[in-house]
Amino acid sequence: MSRWFAPGTWWYALPLLLMAGPFMWVLPSVGAGSAIAGLAVLYFHRDPDRETPAAGxxxxxxxxxxxxxxxxxxxxxxxxxxxxxxxxxxxxxxxxxxxxxxxxxxxxxxxxxxxxxxxxxxxxxxxxxxxxxxxxxxxxxxxxxxxxxxxxxxxxxxxxxxxxxxxxxxxxxxxxxxxxxxxxxxxxxxxxxxxxx
Structure with a gap:
């Protein structure tokens, strides 16, 4: 089954990404850090398909x-x-x-x-x-x-x-x-x- 991220990923990433928007207006460095952290969480939990061999x-x-x-x-x-x-x-x-x-x-x-x-x-x-x-x-x-x-x-x-x-x-x-x-x-x-x- 194809999917982009491991189950539960959004519980980690979404709060960071949601915080990024408001903070961009008040504390841009904090907002940028929050956005980067959220994207890092998504990258960490990526779940690509794989081609599995038939033996071994x-x-x-x-x-x-x-x-x-x-x-x-x-x-x-x-x-x-x-x-x-x-x-x-x-x-x-x-x-x-x-x-x-x-x-x-x-x-x-x-x-x-x-x-x-x-x-x-x-x-x-x-x-x-x-x-x-x-x-x-x-x-x-x-x-x-x-x-x-x-x-x-x-x-x-x-x-x-x-x-x-x-x-x-x-x-x-x-x-x-x-x-x-x-x-x-x-x-x-x-x-x-x-x-x-």
Missing amino acids: YVSPADGTVSVVREEDGRLRVGVFMNVYHVHVNRAPTADAVQETTHVPGAHRPAFSKESDRNERLHVDFPDYRVTLIAGAFARRIHPYVEAGDTVERGERIGHISFGSRVDVLFPPSVTREDLVVERGDSVRAGETVLADP
């Missing part, structure tokens, strides 16, 4: 691969989203959502090791998990799916307002040999294949 586990986020590690015999890949990246997140492959779990926590920079203790949302599928992790400035994780939903590869599953990281904990059957990315690579949500088992 695609990236759940736009950004840079910042984590590649093994945990209890499973591979984790994390994608750090900078402020200029699209922050709408997508399903790595087609599957049914088993559970979504919100975990409260800190708001450390999403690129740091300390971010492992940040606020997060786990989206559990039968064989793998996607985790949306709030960053230093991110204060809201917005899930689009819940238990019982079925998603297609590359389908939107949520977004994080103002920052963060998204991790994929792959099934045990996915190994490092299946990875087609490495730390430092740039990826696009729903388009870039992370692993092709």
Whole structure:
């Protein structure tokens, strides 16, 4: 489905844009700042369509691969989203959502090791998990799916307002040999294949 912005964007952007008009007459610098901030919010929450490949586990986020590690015999890949990246997140492959779990926590920079203790949302599928992790400035994780939903590869599953990281904990059957990315690579949500088992 085509849309311009992530759901709820106008709750952030509209007050700033509405304030800009009156302030332009009284305090032009404040009005201009408010308008710029409103436009920045719209840009941050943009939601372009993507061309999803027919196979493989695609990236759940736009950004840079910042984590590649093994945990209890499973591979984790994390994608750090900078402020200029699209922050709408997508399903790595087609599957049914088993559970979504919100975990409260800190708001450390999403690129740091300390971010492992940040606020997060786990989206559990039968064989793998996607985790949306709030960053230093991110204060809201917005899930689009819940238990019982079925998603297609590359389908939107949520977004994080103002920052963060998204991790994929792959099934045990996915190994490092299946990875087609490495730390430092740039990826696009729903388009870039992370692993092709």
